[in-house]
Each structure stands twice: as C-alpha cells, then as structure tokens.
Amino acid sequence: MKLLVCVKQTPDSTVRVKVAGDGRSIDASQITWAISPYDEYAVELALERKDADPSTTVAVVTVGPTRSRDALRQALAMGCDEAILVTGAAAESLDGLAVARALAKVVEEAKPALVLCGRQASDDDQGLVGQALAETLGWPHVSTITKFRPADAGPAGSVDGIDVWREVEGGHEVWRTSGPVVLTVQKSEKEPRYPSLPGIMKAKKKEIPEKDASSLGVDAGGAKLEIVKMEPPPARGGGKIVKDGDMKQTAAELVRLLREEAKIL
Amino acid sequence: MATTVAAEAKFDLTLTEEQQLVQRTAREWSRDRLLPIAAEIDEQGAVPRALVREMGQLGFMGIDVPERWGGAGLDMVSYVLVMEEVNRACASTGVVLGSHVSLATAPLARYGTDAQKERSLIRLAKGEWLGCFALSEPASGSDAASMRATARRDGEAWVLNGTKNFITNGAFADLTVVFAQADPEKRHKGIVAFAVEKGAPGFTVGKLEKKLGIRGSDTAQLHFTDVRVPDDQRLGAVGEGFAVALWTLDGGRIGIAAQAVGIARACLEDSLAYAKERHAFGQRIADFQAIQAKLADMATEIDAARLLVWRAASMRDRGERHSAAAATAKLFASDVAVRAARECVQIFGGYGYLQDYPAERHYRDAKITEIYEGTSEIMQLVIAKEMLGDASA
Numbered sequence: 001m002k003l004l005v006c007v008k009q010t011p012d013s014t015v016r017v018k019v020a021g022d023g024r025s026i027d028a029s030q031i032t033w034a035i036s037p038y039d040e041y042a043v044e045l046a047l048e049r050k051d052a053d054p055s056t057t058v059a060v061v062t063v064g065p066t067r068s069r070d071a072l073r074q075a076l077a078m079g080c081d082e083a084i085l086v087t088g089a090a091a092e093s094l095d096g097l098a099v100a101r102a103l104a105k106v107v108e109e110a111k112p113a114l115v116l117c118g119r120q121a122s123d124d125d126q127g128l129v130g131q132a133l134a135e136t137l138g139w140p141h142v143s144t145i146t147k148f149r150p151a152d153a154g155p156a157g158s159v160d161g162i163d164v165w166r167e168v169e170g171g172h173e174v175w176r177t178s179g180p181v182v183l184t185v186q187k188s189e190k191e192p193r194y195p196s197l198p199g200i201m202k203a204k205k206k207e208i209p210e211k212d213a214s215s216l217g218v219d220a221g222g223a224k225l226e227i228v229k230m231e232p233p234p235a236r237g238g239g240k241i242v243k244d245g246d247m248k249q250t251a252a253e254l255v256r257l258l259r260e261e262a263k264i265l
Numbered sequence: 266m267a268t269t270v271a272a273e274a275k276f277d278l279t280l281t282e283e284q285q286l287v288q289r290t291a292r293e294w295s296r297d298r299l300l301p302i303a304a305e306i307d308e309q310g311a312v313p314r315a316l317v318r319e320m321g322q323l324g325f326m327g328i329d330v331p332e333r334w335g336g337a338g339l340d341m342v343s344y345v346l347v348m349e350e351v352n353r354a355c356a357s358t359g360v361v362l363g364s365h366v367s368l369a370t371a372p373l374a375r376y377g378t379d380a381q382k383e384r385s386l387i388r389l390a391k392g393e394w395l396g397c398f399a400l401s402e403p404a405s406g407s408d409a410a411s412m413r414a415t416a417r418r419d420g421e422a423w424v425l426n427g428t429k430n431f432i433t434n435g436a437f438a439d440l441t442v443v444f445a446q447a448d449p450e451k452r453h454k455g456i457v458a459f460a461v462e463k464g465a466p467g468f469t470v471g472k473l474e475k476k477l478g479i480r481g482s483d484t485a486q487l488h489f490t491d492v493r494v495p496d497d498q499r500l501g502a503v504g505e506g507f508a509v510a511l512w513t514l515d516g517g518r519i520g521i522a523a524q525a526v527g528i529a530r531a532c533l534e535d536s537l538a539y540a541k542e543r544h545a546f547g548q549r550i551a552d553f554q555a556i557q558a559k560l561a562d563m564a565t566e567i568d569a570a571r572l573l574v575w576r577a578a579s580m581r582d583r584g585e586r587h588s589a590a591a592a593t594a595k596l597f598a599s600d601v602a603v604r605a606a607r608e609c610v611q612i613f614g615g616y617g618y619l620q621d622y623p624a625e626r627h628y629r630d631a632k633i634t635e636i637y638e639g640t641s642e643i644m645q646l647v648i649a650k651e652m653l654g655d656a657s658a
Contacts, residue, residue: 070282077286194294197324197337200286 001053001150003046004112005060005080006103006133007039009071010123019230026123026230035071038118044188045148046116047079052149057081061106063091063099069208076203077195083208084110091213095225096124098218100132105216107137112180114162119144119184130184141182142166142175148183151176269652278575280346287328287343291350294323299354306481307626312358314437320358321392325351326365330374335387341516341578345523349571352527353534356630357481359524364433364482365389367517368638369396369442373460376501376509385440385460397438398517399429399487400510406431407643409444410453410507414489416445423447423459423499425492428471431637435485436470439463442513443489444506456506459494467492478629515588516581517638518595522574525598525634526567532602532609532627533563539613539622550612559608567605570598589651596644599634606631 011017011026012034020027035043043060050056060075062068063086072083086102094102107115120127134141147165161178167186195203242253259265280288298319306312320326328344330336337343344366352359373386373396388394405411414427425445435441441461448455461468471486501509537560540551550556573594580587606628610617617624635641 070285073282074286074289077290191297194290194323195286196322197287197290197328197339197343198332199324200283200290201332201338203286204283 001049001056001114002110002112003049003056003058004107004110004115005039005042005046005058005075006115006117006129007043007060007062007071007075008036008118008121008123008129009033009062009064009068010036010121013037013122019232024227024230033067033070035074036118036121036123038120038122038185038187040118040192041188042116042118042183042185043075043078043080044190044192045145045185047193048188048190049149050079059084059110059112061086061103061110063087063094063102063213065092072208073203074195076206076208077200078193079199082206085208085210086213086216087210088212088214090218093223094213094218095223096126096128097132097225098223100129100136102213102216102218103129103133104136105218106211107133114148114180115139115182117182117184119186127184130182134182137180137182139180139182140177141184142177143184144186145183146172146186147189278572280342283339284343284346287339288346288350290323291325291347294319295350295354299351299358303355303357304620304623304626306355306357307630308480308620310480311483312355312361312481316358317361317395318392320351320362325362326392327370327390328366330370330386330390334374334382335390336370336374340582341519342575342582345519345574345578348520348523349527349530349574352524353530354527355481356524356528356627356633357479359527360433360479360482360633361395363517363520363524364398365396367520368398368433368513369438369440371516372398372442372458372500372509372513373440375512376458376505377460378497380497381460381500385462389440394439395434395437396440396442397432397434398513399432399435399441399443400514401429401431403428403430403486407640409510410456412444412446412456414443414445415449416447416457416459416494418447419493421496423457423494423496425459425461425467425489425494427489429487429489431474432485432487433482433637435487436473436483441468441487442500443487444510445489447503451504453507454504456510457503458500458506458509460498460500461492461494462498465492465494477632478626479633480629511588514638515591518591518644519574519577519581519587521634521638522570522577522591522594522598525595525602525631526571526574528627528631528634529563529567529570529598529602529605531623532605532631533560533567535623535627536560536563536609536612539616543614556612559612563605563608566601570594570601573597589648592639592644592647595634595639596641596648599631599641602631602634 012032015031018027046058050058058080059082060080061084066087069085076083117130142164145164146167148162151161151163161176164175166173242250324337325347327336328339332338370389389396400409402412417424443459443461444456446455447457467490469488471488474484540556543550577587577590577594580590609624610628613622613624616622
C-alpha cells in the first residue's frame with residue numbers, strides 16, 4: 001500500500017512568535033521550524049502501518065518555501081521512503097485552498113491508496129487543507145482520526161477498504177471506507193518517533209525532488225484569502241488576591257468580583 | 266622563534282543538515298525522556314537499562330561507528346552535539362554514553378581486527394552490549410604507565426592478573442577494554458590492550474564506589490585473577506597498548522569536555538528560569554545587575570568552551586593531531602562547568618543548597634569533569650608539553 005502524508009512546516013511549538021513590522025505576518029528571523037505537530041502524528045501513523053506491513057511505502061509532501069525542505073528531511077529521517085517539495089515563488093503566498101489544489105496535482109501523479117494530513121496546522125489553525133484536498137480530488141474523507149488499518153481480511157484473505165477510528169465522547173467510532181480516501185489525523189497511539197541517527201544518515205542519501213508550484217497550475221494570484229492584520233493577544237493584567245476578612249467574607253467578595261468585574265457568573 | 270598562536274581553525278561553524286537533525290533528536294529525546302527523571306536517576310543511583318536501550322535504538326551508542334559495523338556512521342562533531350544535549354539533561358546518563366562511545370567502541374573501531382569488529386563492535390554500536398574502559402588502578406591513575414596489572418603470554422593466550430579501579434560502566438559492561446603490562450622493563454612500551462568479554466573465568470566485579478556526583482552511573486572495581494584471554498582478543502599490537510590508551514583518551518577528553526558544556530548549560534538554563542521567577546526587594550532577581558553579570562559570564566564562558574570542543578572534535582574528524590586541542594577543551598570546559606555550577610547554586614540561594622532543586626545536583630556532577638579521563642593538571646601537562654616540544658624542535 002502506498003501512503004502519502006501531507007505536512008506543513010510551522011514554527012516549533014517552543015518558539016515565542018512575534019508579529020513582524022508589516023503587521024500582517026510573523027517575524028521569521030529567530031524562528032526554529034518544525035513539522036506541525038498534527039502532521040507529525042500523521043507521519044507517525046503512516047510509519048506505524050509500515051512497521052506492521054513492510055511492503056507499505058510512505059511518501060511525504062509539503063507545499064511551501066524552500067526552507068520546508070528541512071521538514072521533509074526530518075520526515076525521511078523518521079523513516080518515510082520518499083519526499084516531494086512543492087515550492088517556488090508561487091508557493092510562498094498560497095492560501096489553504098490553493099495549497100489543496102497543488103497537493104491534488106501531486107496526489108494525481110503519485111496515486112497513493114490513501115492520503116494523511118494533520119487535522120490542522122499549528123500556525124494558522126485553519127483546519128482546511130485536508131478537507132479541501134478531498135473535495136478537489138472528489139475523494140471521501142474522514143477527519144480527526146486516531147488509528148487506521150486495512151479492513152479485516154475476508155475469508156479469502158482479501159483486503160477490502162480501510163477501517164478508521166475516531167475519538168468521540170466516551171469512546172470511539174470505527175468507520176469503514178472503500179477506495180482512496182483522505183484522512184486527517186488527531187493523534188497517533190504512540191508519540192511520534194525521534195529520527196534515529198542511522199535514519200538521519202539514510203535520509204541524507206535520498207534526493208528530494210522539487211516541483212515548482214506554478215508548474216502544477218497553481219499561481220500566487222489564485223489565493224482567495226488575504227491576511228489583513230495580525231495582532232498579539234492583549235497583555236494579561238495582574239491578578240487580584242482576595243484576602244481580607246474571614247473565609248466567609250473572602251468568598252462573598254470573590255463572588256461579587258466574579259459577577260460584577262469579571263462578569264463570568 | 267616558536268609561536269603559540271593556535272593552528273588555523275579550518276572549521277565552519279555551520280552544522281551540516283545531518284548534524285542539525287542529530288542535535289534535534291538528541292535535544293528532544295533528552296528533554297522529553299531524560300530531564301523529567303534526572304533527579305530520580307541521581308537519587309536512586311541508577312540509569313535505567315531501558316534508557317540505555319533507547320539510546321541504542323536511536324543510534325547514540327554507535328554514533329561514530331561506520332555503518333558497516335552497525336553504527337550510524339556520523340562524526341565526532343555529531344558525537345559532541347549529542348553529548349552536550351544528553352548531559353544538559355542528566356550527567357549520569359551522559360557518562361554511561363560517553364564511556365561506552367569514546368572509550369570502548371572507539372578503540373575497537375580503530376584498533377580492532379575485522380573478526381573482533383564482527384564479534385563485538387556491531388553489538389556495541391547497536392547498544393546490545395555496553396562497553397567500558399579499564400586503565401586506572403588503585404595505585405595508578407594519572408601515572409597510567411606504572412600499572413601493576415600483568416599480562417603473561419601462555420601459548421595462544423594471555424593470562425591477566427590485577428585490579429582496575431574507577432571503572433565507569435564496569436559493573437554491567439559486556440565488553441571491557443583493559444590494559445596490562447606484559448614487559449615491565451619496557452615501561453609504557455610493554456603495555457598490551459585487550460577486549461575482554463563479561464563472564465571470562467577469573468574476571469569479577471568488586472566493590473561499587475559511592476560518589477559525590479554522577480551517582481546514576483556505576484563505578485566499579487574490576488578484578489582479574491588468572492583470566493585466560495585468547496590472543497585474538499588482543500587490541501592492537503603487543504606493546505602498543507599505551508598508544509591505544511592515549512589515542513582513546515584524546516577522544517574521551519573531547520567527550521568529557523562536551524559533557525562539561527552540557528552541565529554548564531544546565532546551570533545557565535536553570536539559573537535563567539529561576540532568576541525570572543524569584544522575586545526579592547520588589548522585583549525579579551533577574552532585574553538585579555549582580556545576577557545579570559553572573560548570567561552573562563556563564564553564557565560567555567559556555568560559548569567559548571563549546572567552540573573549543575567543536576574545534577577539537579573537528580580536528581579529530583579530519584585526522585589531525587588533536588591531543589593538545591582536546592586537553593585545552595577539557596581543561597577549559599570543566600573549569601567553566603564547575604564555576605557555572607557554583608554560580609547556579611548562588612543564584613538559587615538557600616534553595617540551591619537543597620536536593621529539591623537541580624542546582625545542588627549540578628554542583629556535585631560538575632566536579633568530576635575536572636578529574637576523570639585526565640585531571641586538569643594532566644591537561645596542563647599535555648598542553649605545556651606540546652608548546653615546549655614545538656619550541657625545542
């Protein structure tokens with residue numbers, strides 16, 4: 001089975017992001033980049049399938065600036081078999097829909113049995129690309145999954161479709177899909193693996209072919225969304241400590257403050 | 266006239282893509298898996314075997330061993346990057362890794378025969394076996410050439426007798442690189458190195474030392490009583506043992522210097538976090554210039570120490586003479602670590618003296634870097650000898 005995982009390179013979760021001088025982007029000068037956490041879960045899920053069935057191949061793709069190559073290299077070092085970078089001037093300023101369209105072209109060429117995406121990227125949190133990709137391809141999709149595996153083999157040992165687990169309140173649902181499908185990933189059972197040192201050395205030997213986004217029929221002018229303004233959350237004011245009086249009075253004062261000042265009661 | 270200006274640096278401070286990925290794996294693994302249990306490792310006096318296995322799976326245990334022999338095929342620079350990260354989280358785990366890599370796999374990879382590598386190096390590199398290095402004795406530490414352990418030739422084998430002291434990983438090691446005197450009249454030129462496997466009859470583990478710091482790593486006495494070692498377990502030529510030890514220690518010193526940088530970094534990072542949190546006289550203690558000066562000095566010294574470590578590692582990678590560079594790195598970095606630990610305790614104040622905070626552990630852990638794999642005084646001798654040697658040439 002061939003799996004394709006779509007990843008996005010986003011600021012590492014330990015980085016404190018600042019708004020850039022233009023007021024509509026982030027200051028990228030001091031940023032450590034990483035694979036977006038949900039995408040990393042998607043990579044891990046795909047690799048777990050490969051662990052279970054070594055005939056599985058896992059390809060990873062990203063659409064983004066040239067620095068995104070590092071995210072692909074990391075995915076290769078984790079154990080993915082191949083990587084595709086869609087980049088170029090046009091790839092710098094795409095919105096989610098345009099990214100999905102570029103990915104659809106890659107999917108049509110690579111012909112994977114299924115496509116995995118993180119449920120949303122950790123930078124803009126839009127949660128759009130997976131579903132938009134399914135829609136563009138005309139494929140079904142199941143979102144926020146935690147596990148998948150080929151459906152139980154029939155008496156003849158044939159594999160028909162894929163079983164997919166979703167967490168729901170108090171338990172989980174199992175869906176069965178047939179044919180190619182796009183899955184967006186909530187998390188993996190195990191934490192994403194660290195790239196091992198031998199894995200890093202194997203990844204070093206792999207070429208990462210580059211596709212120009214414009215050659216996939218996607219152009220920068222195609223973006224339907226534009227970021228007008230970014231602003232940091234307002235600074236948090238100092239807290240208030242209620243300590244005068246006995247416990248009864250303190251409680252009464254706390255309730256009054258929560259009701260009248262904080263307006264949350 | 267001789268010049269004391271350092272050799273041309275010839276190194277680029279930009280890490281390669283692989284080195285950056287290696288650093289990232291080591292940093293994230295150490296932060297997630299090691300740091301949360303570092304205090305427990307110290308208190309319990311043991312690095313869990315499961316952690317050592319994880320380091321094996323990640324390729325740390327065979328980092329610079331060629332892929333052909335089960336290793337990751339990386340370089341010394343990658344090794345010091347890993348050592349800094351692991352030691353930043355836990356110096357006990359750091360020395361388990363460092364002794365295995367620098368002192369056991371390295372001499373085997375360099376001096377071992379293909380048959381020895383097939384038998385031992387592959388298992389060591391994958392972390393299936395743990396290695397150790399047995400040079401010091403109760404009566405000889407820095408003066409290693411005066412060792413009393415003997416190796417007597419007997420047909421196709423050797424018979425080893427003697428006691429080795431302060432052996433890191435000694436209690437659990439599957440393979441011990443051990444040195445013994447075969448021809449006392451030849452002094453250091455009579456020494457022979459062997460790769461002895463666990464369980465050899467007459468080879469036993471003696472008492473475990475109780476230490477000030479790096480308490481999670483075991484330090485054992487090893488006894489050899491008429492241990493028959495086949496000649497094919499000899500490492501290097503007869504009489505080459507001392508050269509094997511010196512070459513091995515040159516690399517080991519770079520590893521310990523990297524450990525010192527890691528410990529110093531832990532001191533700095535813990536101090537920074539505490540200084541931003543702790544208030545006194547109505548402000549964060551980080552807002553006092555006295556604290557800022559300490560933090561700035563720590564950061565500057567750590568940076569300088571790291572550069573010396575990287576330089577020594579890259580010289581070893583290029584196959585250049587690096588004894589003095591390794592000694593310089595260790596001398597300076599260990600001093601930096603001890604000073605950083607002292608300042609860290611000072612910044613933490615009374616809490617720095619308690620076992621509830623990491624400063625106390627760093628203070629105990631840092632000291633060993635000035636002692637093992639060559640004391641600071643021996644480092645000074647190595648550095649001076651190089652200068653004086655050049656001057657008289």
